[in-house]
Amino acid sequence: MRIGVFVCQCGTNIASTVDTGAVAQRALDYPDVVFATDYMYTCSEPGQQEIQKAIAEHRLQGVVVAACSPRMHEATFRRAVEKAGLNRYMFEMANIREHVSWIGQDKGANTLKAMELVRMAVEKLRRNEPLFASEVPINKRVLVIGGGVAGIQAALDCADAGLDVVLVEREQSIGGKMAKLDKTFPTIDCSSCILGPKMVDVAQKENITLHAYSEVEAVSGYIGNFTVKIRKKATYVDWDACTGCGLCMEKCPSKKTVDRFNENLGTTSAIQIPFPQAIPKKARIQKDACRYFATGKCKVCQKICPTNAIHYDMEDREVVEEVGAIIVATGYDLFDPAPYGEYGAGRYPDVITGIQFERILSASGPFGGHVKRPSDGKEPKDIVFVACVGSRDKSVDRPYCSGICCMYIAKQAILARDHLPGVQCYVFYMDIRSPGKNYDEFVRRAIEEYGVQYIRGRVGKIYPRGDRMVVQGADTLLGAQVEVEADLVVLATGVESSRGAKELAEKLRISYDQYGFYMESHPKLRPVETNTAGVYLAGACQGPKDIPASVAQGSAAASKVLALFARDTIATDPQVAGVLESVCIGCGKCLSVCPFGAIQWKTLRDGSRKAEVLETVCQGCGLCNATCPPKAIQLKHFTDDQILAELDALCA
């Protein structure tokens, strides 16, 4: 190999504490080096031309630049050598500025160190090989998992841009938590008025395929080309036939079915459309509540259905979708307050959760929007809200803030006052967290205009006295124990990761934190990407989030997909792992360590099993390389050979 070495003076940045001339001179002694020089500003236009000229003149096959950090200019020089006809990977940098000239004053020691670094770079370069990026075609369809507001937003944005969208929702209808809300902070607009049209859009867009009451079973493939198996769960109603007329619900004799959409505050029929605005508006039989499934008798719905949509023998069905990118928007679940025995949730009917109160406030809720307490239907005179139930509490393993409850408490207190002007609201809180635009003003309005009493302290115990509940708490501002008698107590239960979040993450090969929230690539700079290329995040599945933030993320994830799909192919980074089949013993260690699932089995003609790297999936971490017992799998550009050569150059 014919190697050229360029030692940069960087003005005086390097030259003042490194004898660049001597370094260049010394480089000529290294094997394969046929040309060496020092230069004032190597990265400048003329500096780059100098390199190109030398490549031509000295028929160089590789170039070493000893200058600043490769994190600064590696890309610049790679482009320069490429222009002169070399492969961009036949280039190495020695960092003699950040790692040498700027950190030491002793010119002798610095010069010596610079020489060694150059020698290491030369030795590595001697073992470099040309690498070529490959182009893979992109399947421009996108899968959105979860049809809450975040998923809906992402699906609509993608569909608006003309993409084919597959939306998978686990429940019978899309809408997520927002569909259950009455009004929304900080503007108090009606949740279904703003979400409803978006849900209808989803149903009407021709390029959105909605699989409701379905779950993702398996995901294979990689960015640009995923294959997804989806299980459509049996609804016992043929949705192609069902018109959503609701006759079956009316006539179904099994009316005592717990109404999950209304957070167990009411009852519904065994065959049900969860709420009037449901999308798709189709009926489903809840098997465990249906008389026919229990006793073999009934079939009332089948008789009444005008379109013969009922099929008791329906089974789960599997569909396969091919997509190029995946947006995960599976949202969150709410903390079950049962561990707080002292609050009596579950034991006392008038101790409810925030989402239950949301249903009580809703005109389509169990009480038709009249604020009543569940125990006896009386209108409450005093309502107490308890903040941070299952949040910021290490004793129940929920040390994080749920981020939304301070705001929804203020909203619910305001709405309660709007519904029942005579009602007095109290809020026990530790801190009020309201950092969004117009958020603190909203809380102040609750306090100042709506007269909501905020009490700074946690609640110790809630117990019944007569037909009211006594809330025993502290007012730490007063330094006193306080008691408030209430007709209704609302526990602001915290946000936790969606049920099944971890299992889904494993299918998608994305990571999650210890509480089951998905991990973004970078908390600030790559908030909707995951470490698995082609998989993006939106909404509360990444962490507690309100609607504005969820929607913003939905759009952000969609824009990431659009950016990816703006090209027909993707170039892959060729610095990936590769397997030397003759050396591979088929032990499978690399398959089990690869964090990205980039390695798969390949069977050779002789029947032997060898590892094979999916170059488009491999991220180039090198874990497999370090793990492989016979060193059959090597990370290109960072092979054992290359690293050991650097080591040898230094020590030998």
Added chain:
Amino acid sequence: MDEKNDKQLRIVGFLCNWCSYGGADTAGVCRFKQPPLLRIIRIPCTGRMDPLFVVKALAQGADGVLVSGCHPKDCHYAVGNFYARRRLELVKRFLPFVGLDPRRFHYTWVSASEGQRWQQVVSEFSAVIQELGPNPGFGQDAVTENAPQAVSSQGGAGDTERCISPRSL
């Protein structure tokens, strides 16, 4: 001037590209002075670290080996540094058996913004190596088993792993 014959002590550093290499750059940009013993080899991730590299370096006469990567929950590749920690911990325990002083090997976590911390890591480790003197080769070191880690800024090494991988680790 021939660097090969110079009796200066040498430390080989293996630094991950994303965090620690950047941290060393930051220290440079901030002009944080450091002893000139260290020679850095850039690797994509500490997960790339083959324990063999450490042993080879010391066997070939490097006076010290320093490995540094991203903080445990910050790994660019999610879990690479987690594997690294387990492997390097084993190396550390293995060194005394081949007659090498385990103090010649140190691993830690430094992020790209922690220039100051990098300066401290390098200075302290260099001081340790200077105190130990030149590497006499296999079996020659006055091995102190269970020698307390001489570098105090090891912070990250003991940090608890909070990043959970979807695959069994």
Added chain:
Amino acid sequence: MKNGQNLLRIQESRDAGFVERVERESGQRVSQCYQCGNCSASCAYTHVYDFPANQIMRLIQLGQRDMVLRCRSIWLCAQCQACTTRCPCNIDVARVMETLRVMAVEAGQVSEKDIRLFYDEFLKSVAAFGRVFETGLLAAYNLKTGKPLTDADLAPQVLRKGKLALMPQRIRGRKEVAAIVRRFVDAQPQR
């Protein structure tokens, strides 16, 4: 703050090592208390405390050693464990209160002398007989506090039911028990 102490020059009265000492001796991370107030909300004695439990925790965090050790709350705490059961930071508040009591005795800063006296008489009784002699304990306590009529209203009833022993139970191993008590009590400074 109660006690009319509405100005605290934090550094003047600060004992910097206090938090650490309390943490070490109680095994509890008092510095993790984030002042939610649940301990005070749960404590049945907050109404008689001079400082509610959460303020004790706060004062410890601020290193206000004297104020903490001299306060009455630590002596009125009944060790009912309500605070400990409910603290969201997993702090065993009752254990902290108990630790403070021990520290107050060591420092000779006991505020509620009669409660301390009751403890002393109790242990004397145990050391003497191996078991407490309730009648004798009550008599001694009443005599020493100068409140001879404490619970006098109950005495006739108790006697009628034959429930109050007039003679102490002496166990065989009382010397051994006395030795145990002495190992600790003698090590304490006198009030």
Added chain:
Amino acid sequence: MKRTVAYYPGCSLEGLAEEYDRSTRAVCRALGLELVEIPDWNCCGSTPAHGYTPLLSAALAGRNLALAEDAGLDVVMTPCPGCLKALKGSLEKYREDPACFQDALGRSFDGRVRVVSILQLLLERIGPEALAQAVRHPLTGANVVPYYGCLLTRPASFAQFDDPENPVSMDRILEAIGCTVPDFPFKTECCGATYGVTRNPIVTGLTGRILDMAVRVGAAAVAVACPLCQQNLDLRQQQVEKANHRSFRLPVLYITQLVGLALGLAPEDLGLDKLFVSPESLLSRIDQASDTADSLSNAG
């Protein structure tokens, strides 16, 4: 499972709570549980020892555990939650630092024993079903609220038995013997504990609150499992009534007394005569109820 259990009555059960001792022994005997009183046991030190230093408490209580061990017994039962706490604390201290513990104790100790309350013993060794079967006179028609007191199940990490906020062990026993158990929100509220003597007004206040809640939920009697609770609720009930200007006249019985009644044991064996508030009202109700039941079944 070994039927023999080491029995640690504790000082209270020798004095003001002697009926707890008597009824405990009687009930265990009737249910086939053999109690072996720890020979020459000593006071556990109670709150005062703990107030000095937990290690003193641990050592005083520990002597009893060591004696039980010497007697070859591996389960120690004590009816008193105060003693229970001291004995469990002793085991904890031993586990923390065996050497230091043995120094304080002045004898050797293996830490093999387990400490349980009478409730735990009844539930673990007999169980509600078997108990219900052993009942001869179900206390049908009796509204009895279970009052556990603050110490029995708290702190949870220590007690490792039942729920710290809403315990149900006593509820289950009461239901097994036929009682009706109303929801009682003050199951674990503190009654004033040891401050009967030193801070009487605190006790009359806290105890008054508990009795008031018991009356509100319709209790005809309170079941307790703690001698201190019993003293405050029963012996001091008159003081409480005076301080609160109202009358409760609410019988307060040890759970063992109630179980004994249901098992058909003689009132003398249960020490019912030792209660200050007469249980007459409760007993007559039960009689009435069972009379009606009898006559109903006769008629049927």
